[in-house]
Amino acid sequence: MNLRGTWTLFKRETHRFLKVNMQTIAAPALTAILYLIVFRYAMGDRQVPGMNVDYFTFLIPGLAMMTMLQNAFANTSSSIIIGKVMNVHIYLLMAPLSAMEMVMAFLTAAVLRAVIVATVFLLVLTPFVDLSIHHFGLIMVYGVCGSIIMGGMGLIGGMWSENFDSMSMVSNFIILPLTFLSGVFYSIEQLPPFWQTVSHFNPFFYLIDGFRHGFLGVGDSDPWLSIGIVAGFALATVLTCWYLWRIGWRLKE
Amino acid sequence: MTSPVLSVNQLCKAYSNGKEALKGVSLSVPEGSFFALLGPNGAGKSTLINIMADTVLPTSGSIDFLGHDMFSERLWCKGNMGVVPQEVAFDPFFTPREVLSMVCGLYGQKPDMKWINELLERLELAEHANKNTRQLSGGMRRRLLVAQALVHRPRLVVLDEPTAGVDVELRKRLWEYMREINASGTTILLTTHYLEEAEELCDHVAIIDRGNVIASSSMKKLLHEVAGSYLWLRYRDDWELAATDVEALSEFNPRIDDGLLCLTLNRIDLQQSTFHHAYESARLRFGPPLDAGVCQEDLEDVFLRLTREQII
Numbered sequence: 001m002n003l004r005g006t007w008t009l010f011k012r013e014t015h016r017f018l019k020v021n022m023q024t025i026a027a028p029a030l031t032a033i034l035y036l037i038v039f040r041y042a043m044g045d046r047q048v049p050g051m052n053v054d055y056f057t058f059l060i061p062g063l064a065m066m067t068m069l070q071n072a073f074a075n076t077s078s079s080i081i082i083g084k085v086m087n088v089h090i091y092l093l094m095a096p097l098s099a100m101e102m103v104m105a106f107l108t109a110a111v112l113r114a115v116i117v118a119t120v121f122l123l124v125l126t127p128f129v130d131l132s133i134h135h136f137g138l139i140m141v142y143g144v145c146g147s148i149i150m151g152g153m154g155l156i157g158g159m160w161s162e163n164f165d166s167m168s169m170v171s172n173f174i175i176l177p178l179t180f181l182s183g184v185f186y187s188i189e190q191l192p193p194f195w196q197t198v199s200h201f202n203p204f205f206y207l208i209d210g211f212r213h214g215f216l217g218v219g220d221s222d223p224w225l226s227i228g229i230v231a232g233f234a235l236a237t238v239l240t241c242w243y244l245w246r247i248g249w250r251l252k253e
Numbered sequence: 254m255t256s257p258v259l260s261v262n263q264l265c266k267a268y269s270n271g272k273e274a275l276k277g278v279s280l281s282v283p284e285g286s287f288f289a290l291l292g293p294n295g296a297g298k299s300t301l302i303n304i305m306a307d308t309v310l311p312t313s314g315s316i317d318f319l320g321h322d323m324f325s326e327r328l329w330c331k332g333n334m335g336v337v338p339q340e341v342a343f344d345p346f347f348t349p350r351e352v353l354s355m356v357c358g359l360y361g362q363k364p365d366m367k368w369i370n371e372l373l374e375r376l377e378l379a380e381h382a383n384k385n386t387r388q389l390s391g392g393m394r395r396r397l398l399v400a401q402a403l404v405h406r407p408r409l410v411v412l413d414e415p416t417a418g419v420d421v422e423l424r425k426r427l428w429e430y431m432r433e434i435n436a437s438g439t440t441i442l443l444t445t446h447y448l449e450e451a452e453e454l455c456d457h458v459a460i461i462d463r464g465n466v467i468a469s470s471s472m473k474k475l476l477h478e479v480a481g482s483y484l485w486l487r488y489r490d491d492w493e494l495a496a497t498d499v500e501a502l503s504e505f506n507p508r509i510d511d512g513l514l515c516l517t518l519n520r521i522d523l524q525q526s527t528f529h530h531a532y533e534s535a536r537l538r539f540g541p542p543l544d545a546g547v548c549q550e551d552l553e554d555v556f557l558r559l560t561r562e563q564i565i
Contacts, residue, residue, distance in 0.1 A: 005360065091401070097359065
């Protein structure tokens with residue numbers, strides 16, 4: 001087991017986003033805050049139907065989680081695609097690290113970036129909102145599992161993509177719609193029955209709903225039941241990444 | 254015979270586009286040798302190196318590295334090997350010093366700053382050690398790749414055209430350093446298009462062409478046994494051999510090289526070659542030459558002859 005190697009790759013992935021922290025931490029936190037301001041003034045003091053909570057408070061955990069998911073995806077996908085385009089990925093392929101060590105290092109760095117961005121977002125809001133924490137454990141489980149899933153998807157997307165254009169296709173046409181249509185901005189109770197059913201097939205819905213439950217104590221589904229779905233999905237993502245890296249999928253000729 | 258550090262056995266690689274880059278390559282690299290792997294562009298050299306580096310998957314065959322099967326004991330083999338790939342690649346987020354520390358870590362070693370500083374010094378990167386790699390010139394980036402391949406003190410260093418784009422003076426100093434590394438016990442496998450340098454530096458050589466090894470031996474043996482000598486005769490600058498001339502002189506493998514008629518000489522015994530017979534044959538056919546001489550084939554001549562024979 002090459003623990004030092006795994007730690008070094010984790011540090012590399014962490015330093016990479018910390019070196020450009022305006023782009024990787026400040027900018028996504030600011031974007032989330034801008035969403036919040038816009039919706040705050042557009043929706044006023046309206047309550048969310050079926051929940052005893054105002055729309056502004058409802059939106060905050062959802063936006064925090066969406067930001068986490070998008071940044072976890074961005075961290076791994078950008079690393080792999082930059083590596084492929086600049087041919088630096090061969091140094092990772094040549095290094096004596098097993099596929100699981102590689103995947104672990106990438107995913108822990110992705111989780112760290114996601115947690116840092118969400119923390120910055122929430123800290124900036126702290127003076128302006130009274131956001132309570134209903135269940136810290138739920139927040140942690142959903143936050144970490146969600147970041148693992150999206151970090152893993154970023155790895156797979158990066159391996160699949162040949163260039164920045166195909167990478168942007170994955171993030172804009174698959175990841176962005178899935179996160180936007182997962183109940184960040186609305187409760188699925190507000191949707192027609194057909195779309196409510198469709199939403200239940202979107203894994204991001206469970207991530208955002210469970211994370212929100214951790215803050216507000218209310219949501220569209222039972223968060224304890226959803227943990228199984230989310231944890232299973234996270235495990236499947238890790239195993240898929242491990243297998244694909246092991247066979248050198250779209251990395252080795 | 255020194256035991257091999259690397260034995261390549263019947264290695265084949267067919268790419269998905271159908272191109273057969275390696276067609277059963279077998280060769281042995283003796284431990285402690287400075288080994289030249291030569292071949293024209295597209296011969297399969299880089300494919301072989303990339304398979305060793307684990308960036309290309311083989312179709313069949315095996316590689317034994319210090320008694321370890323390279324494909325089933327990948328991590329051990331990778332940990333004991335350093336590769337300088339042909340294409341210059343650099344991590345745009347870090348400085349050379351950071352890159353070298355990071356490579357040490359990836360190979361499971363604590364960065365040895367004394368060794369890193371020595372590498373930076375010897376590869377003339379010390380004054381650029383804290384600049385971002387984006388600010389380095391092409392030659393500096395290539396030297397950084399060499400440092401990356403050496404920083405974890407591997408037992409085998411593979412250099413895939415490490416001096417392309419490096420100026421003459423720097424190249425000389427780089428080779429001098431490589432010689433020291435080799436003298437300290439590290440085996441070096443080198444591909445280069447600078448055949449004079451390969452002849453001067455390397456003690457073993459393999460020539461690969463169209464996915465096949467066409468020669469593999471010690472440099473001395475290759476130059477002694479395969480390299481021949483030839484007689485050159487100057488008649489006039491612009492002339493071509495007619496088919497009848499080629500046929501008449503066929504035993505000397507006649508060719509025109511740079512306006513000179515070249516006839517390959519063979520040894521009759523230790524004392525004499527076919528020199529007299531070749532000279533007389535040419536004189537009888539074309540008359541007395543303006544000038545004439547005998548040349549010994551060097552590595553470049555052998556390389557060109559062997560790879561031409563493959564085409565024929």
